[in-house]
Amino acid sequence: MSAFDGVENLMNGPDSSPRLSQDPPSLLSSSSLCFPITLKFVDVCYRVKIHSMSADSGKIKKLFGLDHKPSDETRSTEERKILTEVTGMVSPGEFMAVLGPSGSGKSTLLNAVAGRLHGSGLTGKILINDGKITKQTLKRTGFVAQDDLLYPHLTVRETLVFVALLRLPRTLTREDKINAAESVIKELGLTKCENTVVGNTFIRGISGGERKRVSIAHELLINPSLLVLDEPTSGLDATAAQRLVQTLAGLAHVKGKTVVTSIHQPSSRVFQMFDTVLLLSEGRCLFVGKGRDAMAYFDSVGFSPAFPMNPADFLLDLANGVSQIDNVTERDKPNVRQTLAIAYDTLLAPQVKTCIDASHTSLENASFVKTRGNAATASGIISGLTTWFSQLCILLHRLLKERRHESFDALRVFQVVAASLLCGLMWWHSDYRDVHDRLGLLFFITIFWGVLPSFNAVFTFPQERAIFSRERSSGMYTLSSYFMAHVLGSLTMELVLPAAFLTLTYWMVDLRPGLVPFLLTLTVLLLYVLASQGLGLALGAAIMDAKKASTIITVTMLAFVLTGGYYVNKVPSGMVWMKYVSTTFYCYRLLIAVQYGNGEEMLRMFGCELKGTQGSATMARCRLVEEEVIGGIGLWTSVGALFLMFFGYRVLAYLALRRIKH
Numbered sequence: 001m002s003a004f005d006g007v008e009n010l011m012n013g014p015d016s017s018p019r020l021s022q023d024p025p026s027l028l029s030s031s032s033l034c035f036p037i038t039l040k041f042v043d044v045c046y047r048v049k050i051h052s053m054s055a056d057s058g059k060i061k062k063l064f065g066l067d068h069k070p071s072d073e074t075r076s077t078e079e080r081k082i083l084t085e086v087t088g089m090v091s092p093g094e095f096m097a098v099l100g101p102s103g104s105g106k107s108t109l110l111n112a113v114a115g116r117l118h119g120s121g122l123t124g125k126i127l128i129n130d131g132k133i134t135k136q137t138l139k140r141t142g143f144v145a146q147d148d149l150l151y152p153h154l155t156v157r158e159t160l161v162f163v164a165l166l167r168l169p170r171t172l173t174r175e176d177k178i179n180a181a182e183s184v185i186k187e188l189g190l191t192k193c194e195n196t197v198v199g200n201t202f203i204r205g206i207s208g209g210e211r212k213r214v215s216i217a218h219e220l221l222i223n224p225s226l227l228v229l230d231e232p233t234s235g236l237d238a239t240a241a242q243r244l245v246q247t248l249a250g251l252a253h254v255k256g257k258t259v260v261t262s263i264h265q266p267s268s269r270v271f272q273m274f275d276t277v278l279l280l281s282e283g284r285c286l287f288v289g290k291g292r293d294a295m296a297y298f299d300s301v302g303f304s305p306a307f308p309m310n311p312a313d314f315l316l317d318l319a320n321g322v323s324q325i326d327n328v329t330e331r332d333k334p335n336v337r338q339t340l341a342i343a344y345d346t347l348l349a350p351q352v353k354t355c356i357d358a359s360h361t362s363l364e365n366a367s368f369v370k371t372r373g374n375a376a377t378a379s380g381i382i383s384g385l386t387t388w389f390s391q392l393c394i395l396l397h398r399l400l401k402e403r404r405h406e407s408f409d410a411l412r413v414f415q416v417v418a419a420s421l422l423c424g425l426m427w428w429h430s431d432y433r434d435v436h437d438r439l440g441l442l443f444f445i446t447i448f449w450g451v452l453p454s455f456n457a458v459f460t461f462p463q464e465r466a467i468f469s470r471e472r473s474s475g476m477y478t479l480s481s482y483f484m485a486h487v488l489g490s491l492t493m494e495l496v497l498p499a500a501f502l503t504l505t506y507w508m509v510d511l512r513p514g515l516v517p518f519l520l521t522l523t524v525l526l527l528y529v530l531a532s533q534g535l536g537l538a539l540g541a542a543i544m545d546a547k548k549a550s551t552i553i554t555v556t557m558l559a560f561v562l563t564g565g566y567y568v569n570k571v572p573s574g575m576v577w578m579k580y581v582s583t584t585f586y587c588y589r590l591l592i593a594v595q596y597g598n599g600e601e602m603l604r605m606f607g608c609e610l611k612g613t614q615g616s617a618t619m620a621r622c623r624l625v626e627e628e629v630i631g632g633i634g635l636w637t638s639v640g641a642l643f644l645m646f647f648g649y650r651v652l653a654y655l656a657l658r659r660i661k662h
Contacts, residue, residue: 036092037225044124046083095252100280106262142219152200209240229261268310281319301343395485424508443566457536462546528587534649541656560584586638
């Protein structure tokens, strides 16, 4: 057999034409005909700049134990090649596998051909149907990342229905979109687990293979013509990996899709399903062509296994610089890679480029459109997405379903109820005249409902960043609709527990009687909770690192507590500004105002209006009333400050989310 058999037909699938489904086209499932896409990438290179400290400076710093940030003089810029002149082509109905060891550049190549890699470091030609990548072609491209980015508390059906409602065009009815989700569930064999939650490391849900198929179904809902998958079999056993690859091969051979996937260590059964194989080693291409011709090619350049083995294992050994011939040792690994790279550049690469240059896909695709129907309509993705209000309703519905488990988690409910009971028992029917104890109670409530919501909110955006970035890059919704859904969701869910806490505690501690004082206290507390939550959202969106954000919010709330007005009344002049930006300070003053009014009644109660006749104890008590009950800023000023913080922190959070690049 010739070493280059099959290279001449590199642009075709396993047959001379893509094997498409003969079923009547439908807009509601991936079985419908898709617009044929031929992917070509020629001499693709990717370089990144790495900043490093000079060796001499590093030795000196190590000698003297210095570990501070190196100055500009000690830093050097090194350019590292991730990909080097990688070339290949995949046609409609063809299944390409990118093989190679870890760090060989597989993920980088897939991100490049999927249009998700930008910048001056990327060079070479990436063509779709002999044209550059455009927004329209990106809409026909599905990308499945290596990590499964899914909401853990949603069921499989809920996950895909929400995706269908957001991604499918507005020309389809809600029933049509739900039918599309159900069709994909059935096609990928997810019917048995459709009502099971997805789960994650901490929540028991579907299996790893089923979770990966849900991720694929996420992209199949738009019926993509080009499907790119980054190591979809990672973490799966051999049987689950084979079933998944069979599904992908069926999408290519039966549905006519162009499928490109990276895979780390396929079994021999899986390797037989690949139409085209591209082997990478340290960013360089060692082989590209039909999978069945790989062993013959390497035999022709002097590399063959010493005993029968899985072709994929043999190819990965070569990519790692390991060969069974001539007693190759560790020191000879670079020589093996260099020999194979030279052989590819000399023998195979010119023929591959010639075949790519000689192929023309535009006329073939035009013929397909004329004979098979309007491909743009069949793709079901050209029309605009849902309206802003529809996006808001769908996202809010999804948020409520996902967050209800977290907001009303048993441990969280126990935490609030325990704090309420403890507070009620400690201040059980406290005396109205015991001002100091009452102020301690009000400040405890202020601390508890300042720290808890802010600390919970700070994790919201960092935890959802990966899913948010993927969905925004897919154009599923606008940033404003996503953010507004979070704002409205917090209004409906995050206020239930504070209201329950105050209802239980208020009457136990015998605060100011009457419905109006209770409702005023509840209003102040809920406004304070929303302001504190906004602070957490703003810090989380600005930092986007859960660990760092939690540290910053802890320090911030500590500063707010210290300047809140209970521990220190006379704040040093250099730190007095902290009091006026503290949510704790304004809430504490408002709670005091609701319980004691303007303080005149208290002054009369202790006889403080009779100057010069009080004893030392009475004078001390009068001073406490004047400084902590009457003192401070006005009522409406405090209300205005909390409202300003409620809106201001959320505006800052929105602006912080806008700067995130997808």
